Amino acid sequence: MVGSARIGTGIPVAGPKAVERQMLEPWPEVGSGPFAVVAENLSKRYANIVAVDRINLRIPEGQIFGLIGPNGSGKTTTIHMLAGLMRPTGGVAKVAGYDVHKQPVAVRRNIGLVFQEPALDRNLTVQENLEFAGALHKMAPRLLNERISELLRLFGLENHRDVTVGKLSGGMRRALDVARGVLHRPRVLFLDEPTVGLDPTNRESLWQFLQRLRQEENITVLVTTHYLEEAKACDRVAFLKRGRVICQGTPGELVASLGSYVLEVEGAHPETIAKHLESCFGRGLTIGTKVLFAINDENFTLDQAARQLNRDVQATHLRRPNLQDVYWWLIHGYADKES
């Protein structure tokens, strides 16, 4: 292929044409279960910018779905439209069976929403916050109290019932915020960058909570993140760039479609290295002082590469690809080309 190289089977790595091809591919088969979230050509335009550009999503019930993209790629706007907080300017979307445009209140009744910043009153206690949130969802007091106890147990907060939220640690506050989001047993939970500002331990336990919620309540989760190591835990991910879904699939598929290996070559002049090696390994991706090449040959060894390297090279590393590589190829691959 000239000009637009396509590595593996799934991911287009160069050129907008490849992206369009990806967009036109038929929906993946996802079993017979109903979809918790369906978006077709969902768009949000402002006077001079297009924040979300004809997004298509289908999320089956009980799935954890990751929306990945850099800041400003339209993740939050997408969540807002799906949560009935913002009116789409184009396309349609149904969440838990309700039209986000025509039935925003019914949508909000059936979803939980966790924002980047906590939706909690710092001056009230853990119990008071959950009581307030439950009342907003018109929950009857007795049912609400049972549910609060259940969730505080699940999230390890049962000993902090009467602590003022302002005095909780960041991890606990986030856990409480997620508990607040699922208090009314929503069918779909939206989480916008839930792990920003959390240390690795708390991030890990948050993901455990999500897995447990899915197990116990068959809740569907749509989560945005830019931590790629977390996205692995999703059943399916979609990459967003400038308001468009540029590719989606299971993390395994996406990683596999990138190739068998990633060859990292490090040196003081990465551009020269990239140029020099392009004929052997295809177009490389320059990230800082490293050049990354996707290798689609299962029997590839470092020995083969060694022959091509010269004195400029300071280090080489041959490894299996991961989601971070997919992200780099998708996000920076085009940026290089376009700029």
Added chain:
Amino acid sequence: MWRPIWAIIRRELRWTLRQRGRLISALVRPLLWLFTVGVGVQAMLQGAGVSQYRSFIVPGLLAMVLLFGAMLASLSMVYDKESGVMRMLIAAPFAHGWIVFARWMSAAVVGLIQAFMLSLVLATLGYLAHDVSLLLLLVGLVTTSMLCASIGVLIAVSSRALDNFAVVMNFVIFPVFFLSGALYPVNHLPAWLKLLAAVNPFSYGVDLLKHATLAHVRSPLGPDFSVARDLLVVSVASGAALLASVIRFSQDSVFEPLARWLSDGRAE
């Protein structure tokens, strides 16, 4: 819908009662007026043969408590953004106009509670002793509190720059108070001031309270308008301001930037 509204009112009450200092200062402010301006002006007027100025400003001071209490409480809707409560409210399963309605109601209740407390103090001091129509006083306090709360929510949903407390204080609360007949009878004002007082809906709330406490007083210190007119103006004005606030807050052009701000004040 009563459950969420009641929860919002209860939270506001809990907050009001927890802030003792603010509650006390809300009561001290009118008493300070009563014993400084009230006493001073009365001493001045006694030479002119008028002897009831302190009684005269009692309804004005009750209205003052409502103005500060209810209006500031409804303005605090702006601060809900920072506390995270607004995020809970916008995610809740009811039309967004209800947020404004519930905030309006809770602000009116807060104002009313402060006014009741002041009434008790005033009654103990003997200022609400004779010829007070309790029913009219109650109606006057309730409707005026609603009016102040609705002006407050209207400001809260209309302006983006109202994080500035001093601006609201100087350009809304003080003018509304001074141009209301709370401190002097409207009927004897020069024409241009009289006009300003007549278009100020708060004047009619004050006048309603004058009917409750000063009905026996002959002009010039008695009420300026009729009870029916007071009630009509106060209820129409507060209903209109509330309706305008609800409609404005429900508009995408107002609500969506707020939702965006709440989600991420920095990027996107």
